[in-house]
Amino acid sequence: MRRIKMEDVARKVGVSAMTVSRALKHDGVVSAATRRRILQVVEELGYVPDQIAGSLSSQRSGFVAVLAPSLNNPPLAESVHALAESLEEVGLQILIGYTNYETKREERLLTELLQRRPEAIVVVSDGHSPRSRRLMREAGIPVVQIWDRPARPIDNVVGFSNEDVGSNIVRFLAERGYRRLAYLGETNDEGTRGARRRLGFVREVERLNLGPVRVHDQAPPPITMLQARAALPRMLQRWPDIDAIVCVSDPCAFGVLSEAQAMGVGVPSQLAIVGFGDFEISRCCSPPLTTVAIDSGRIGHETGQLLKDMLGRSPVAMSKRVSRRVAIDAILTPRGTTRS
Amino acid sequence: MRRIKMEDVARKVGVSAMTVSRALKHDGVVSAATRRRILQVVEELGYVPDQIAGSLSSQRSGFVAVLAPSLNNPPLAESVHALAESLEEVGLQILIGYTNYETKREERLLTELLQRRPEAIVVVSDGHSPRSRRLMREAGIPVVQIWDRPARPIDNVVGFSNEDVGSNIVRFLAERGYRRLAYLGETNDEGTRGARRRLGFVREVERLNLGPVRVHDQAPPPITMLQARAALPRMLQRWPDIDAIVCVSDPCAFGVLSEAQAMGVGVPSQLAIVGFGDFEISRCCSPPLTTVAIDSGRIGHETGQLLKDMLGRSPVAMSKRVSRRVAIDAILTPRGTTRS
DNA sequence: TTGTAAGCGTTATCAT
DNA sequence: ATGATAACGCTTACAA
Numbered sequence: 001m002r003r004i005k006m007e008d009v010a011r012k013v014g015v016s017a018m019t020v021s022r023a024l025k026h027d028g029v030v031s032a033a034t035r036r037r038i039l040q041v042v043e044e045l046g047y048v049p050d051q052i053a054g055s056l057s058s059q060r061s062g063f064v065a066v067l068a069p070s071l072n073n074p075p076l077a078e079s080v081h082a083l084a085e086s087l088e089e090v091g092l093q094i095l096i097g098y099t100n101y102e103t104k105r106e107e108r109l110l111t112e113l114l115q116r117r118p119e120a121i122v123v124v125s126d127g128h129s130p131r132s133r134r135l136m137r138e139a140g141i142p143v144v145q146i147w148d149r150p151a152r153p154i155d156n157v158v159g160f161s162n163e164d165v166g167s168n169i170v171r172f173l174a175e176r177g178y179r180r181l182a183y184l185g186e187t188n189d190e191g192t193r194g195a196r197r198r199l200g201f202v203r204e205v206e207r208l209n210l211g212p213v214r215v216h217d218q219a220p221p222p223i224t225m226l227q228a229r230a231a232l233p234r235m236l237q238r239w240p241d242i243d244a245i246v247c248v249s250d251p252c253a254f255g256v257l258s259e260a261q262a263m264g265v266g267v268p269s270q271l272a273i274v275g276f277g278d279f280e281i282s283r284c285c286s287p288p289l290t291t292v293a294i295d296s297g298r299i300g301h302e303t304g305q306l307l308k309d310m311l312g313r314s315p316v317a318m319s320k321r322v323s324r325r326v327a328i329d330a331i332l333t334p335r336g337t338t339r340s
Numbered sequence: 341m342r343r344i345k346m347e348d349v350a351r352k353v354g355v356s357a358m359t360v361s362r363a364l365k366h367d368g369v370v371s372a373a374t375r376r377r378i379l380q381v382v383e384e385l386g387y388v389p390d391q392i393a394g395s396l397s398s399q400r401s402g403f404v405a406v407l408a409p410s411l412n413n414p415p416l417a418e419s420v421h422a423l424a425e426s427l428e429e430v431g432l433q434i435l436i437g438y439t440n441y442e443t444k445r446e447e448r449l450l451t452e453l454l455q456r457r458p459e460a461i462v463v464v465s466d467g468h469s470p471r472s473r474r475l476m477r478e479a480g481i482p483v484v485q486i487w488d489r490p491a492r493p494i495d496n497v498v499g500f501s502n503e504d505v506g507s508n509i510v511r512f513l514a515e516r517g518y519r520r521l522a523y524l525g526e527t528n529d530e531g532t533r534g535a536r537r538r539l540g541f542v543r544e545v546e547r548l549n550l551g552p553v554r555v556h557d558q559a560p561p562p563i564t565m566l567q568a569r570a571a572l573p574r575m576l577q578r579w580p581d582i583d584a585i586v587c588v589s590d591p592c593a594f595g596v597l598s599e600a601q602a603m604g605v606g607v608p609s610q611l612a613i614v615g616f617g618d619f620e621i622s623r624c625c626s627p628p629l630t631t632v633a634i635d636s637g638r639i640g641h642e643t644g645q646l647l648k649d650m651l652g653r654s655p656v657a658m659s660k661r662v663s664r665r666v667a668i669d670a671i672l673t674p675r676g677t678t679r680s
Numbered sequence: 681t682t683g684t685a686a687g688c689g690t691t692a693t694c695a696t
Numbered sequence: 697a698t699g700a701t702a703a704c705g706c707t708t709a710c711a712a
Binding site: 015016017018019022029030031034053055056057058059 | 697698699700703704705706
Binding site: 003046048049050051052053055056061070071072074077078080081084085091093094095096098111112113114115116117138140224225226229251254255258261262280281283284285286 | 343386388389390391392393395396401410411412414417418420421424425431433434435436438451452453454455456457478480564565566569591594595598601602620621623624625626
């Protein structure tokens with residue numbers, strides 16, 4: 001029982017394969033009558049077009065490669081989901097590679113994904129090896145870095161400055177009278193967005209002369225709630241007088257909050273806590289977490305829009321191929337874990 | 341500047357394209373010397389094999405299609421991640437389709453993904469339309485339903501009975517003296533795993549004669565923490581005497597817990613709460629949530645293993661193509677939101 | 681161990 | 697509006 005092909009449909013209808021191809025692609029040039037008969041036979045025979053053959057012939061894979069550390073992070077998962085939905089409208093599919101925050105893995109994945117001839121590359125901006133950068137640049141297709149605004153972008157960017165986020169949090173706390181700040185972050189996080197926020201934190205603490213820089217790195221990314229809990233006593237032992245902890249993420253911040261409550265440390269009276277990401281938990285816990293809200297869905301949609309334009313699949317006039325930067329807001333959202 | 345192809349590499353090395361192909365596929369038949377020169381030229385020229393052409397020729401796409409409601413659910417995301425890593429070992433890649441719990445969408449996605457000629461289909465078992473079932477069955481490739489054990493599986497299964505989970509929770513609570521149980525679930529959830537857990541709940545409540553069946557459906561899947569918070573007062577108003585709430589998921593349970601604490605309802609003294617999924621939050625909150633733990637990563641690995649066997653990519657002797665059921669444990673994990 | 685020839689199932693292109 | 701033909705870039709199958 002051979003698989004049905006276009007030729008089979010064509011023969012049964014009494015036209016050429018080309019006409020079937022056109023009918024299925026809404027070329028609009030096929031006569032309504034012929035088209036109707038073709039669709040009917042397609043249905044009868046259960047014909048499923050072979051996109052691999054189509055792609056080879058048309059030289060368009062219909063793929064967009066996406067590199068992310070993992071989708072175990074709801075905001076990231078949401079961005080990718082939104083991107084997929086946006087691209088779906090024009091028949092583009094997503095091919096995901098999980099880097100696990102490992103540069104070597106990223107290189108290997110890139111090499112593999114490139115063999116699928118993606119029409120574009122979307123990469124969560126977490127620091128890339130020179131080889132990865134070269135692979136992306138030389139691929140000859142649009143590249144979009146998301147979730148950060150690197151100093152020297154490869155091509156397009158849809159994101160915000162994580163470094164500024166780190167700095168802004170420090171200023172925010174300083175304005176509210178906090179003076180002895182600490183940062184709780186991740187180990188082995190070179191190049192990651194969390195590391196960039198920590199950098200912003202450190203720079204701003206120095207700029208504002210807020211005393212010694214206090215940074216505690218607890219576990220490799222992504223740090224878990226429980227690891228964050230374990231960090232709090234150590235931090236308090238090391239720096240008994242801190243009055244605020246800036247956390248690399250909301251799960252991290254929630255861990256700290258839980259441990260503080262267990263230890264009887266008042267939040268925000270004795271200790272302020274700031275998270276990042278506006279995870280669901282940050283709105284629901286008590287007190288709700290002060291955090292930085294990112295419109296994850298918008299990152300996906302904007303990226304999709306940008307790509308549709310670049311790939312000429314947008315109804316809008318195709319823009320010249322110039323790299324673009326789309327700024328996404330990072331909104332510091334005061335809630336219950338900082339005093340006003 | 342044309343794209344380099346195999347032919348170009350072959351010419352430069354002074355061999356035929358076929359030899360290059362073999363060298364790259366580790367066929368082992370190419371002489372070491374030739375192979376070395378080929379790899380060197382590949383590097384020099386920056387040749388990237390075109391897998392689309394390769395797939396068309398070999399009639400193997402190297403894809404596995406995955407249908408999931410969304411990856412915004414960490415345990416699901418973890419299963420898919422683990423599956424991807426398992427399949428990566430044999431060069432298989434994953435093609436994800438997000439169904440958003442919409443049956444119509446699932447059909448459309450299936451139709452689109454099938455055009456990519458996947459070698460297998462993995463689907464999160466959330467109830468499928470007859471058309472979807474037909475599409476899967478007639479695709480002529482292995483199908484794996486994960487995260488549930490349907491009564492009439494399409495083909496292979498890697499999961500556990502969600503209905504049993506619902507029943508087991510009821511028995512667990514009854515044994516601990518709880519008598520007036522309620523279920524907090526989702527609306528428009530026909531066929532979903534949550535609906536199956538609710539069914540198990542209802543059946544067991546009836547079997548044990550625990551009085552009237554109390555089911556409250558608050559919002560479409562996936563229910564959020566905040567929606568769950570909003571549900572608690574309504575449920576207490578409707579059934580002031582309930583002593584336990586079984587929740588469709590951990591985020592849902594956490595929402596209920598938060599609201600109970602805000603309302604001054606003692607947990608577990610006045611109200612027991614049970615979640616599902618063993619999300620990170622369930623271990624970290626206070627009191628920690630009694631929940632049902634699923635080894636999400638194992639679901640992914642087992643599915644990967646099963647597929648590698650079925651597709652004959654496993655080093656192990658290829659098993660005959662018979663549908664298999666892999667049972668995954670669903671472990672009821674008593675923690676702080678139920679009394680012992 | 682290496683090469684030759686013939687596809688794989690579409691679509692681009694040029695005719696009609 | 698439809699058709700014929702030649703790619704698309706690789707791998708299978710067989711030959712040498």
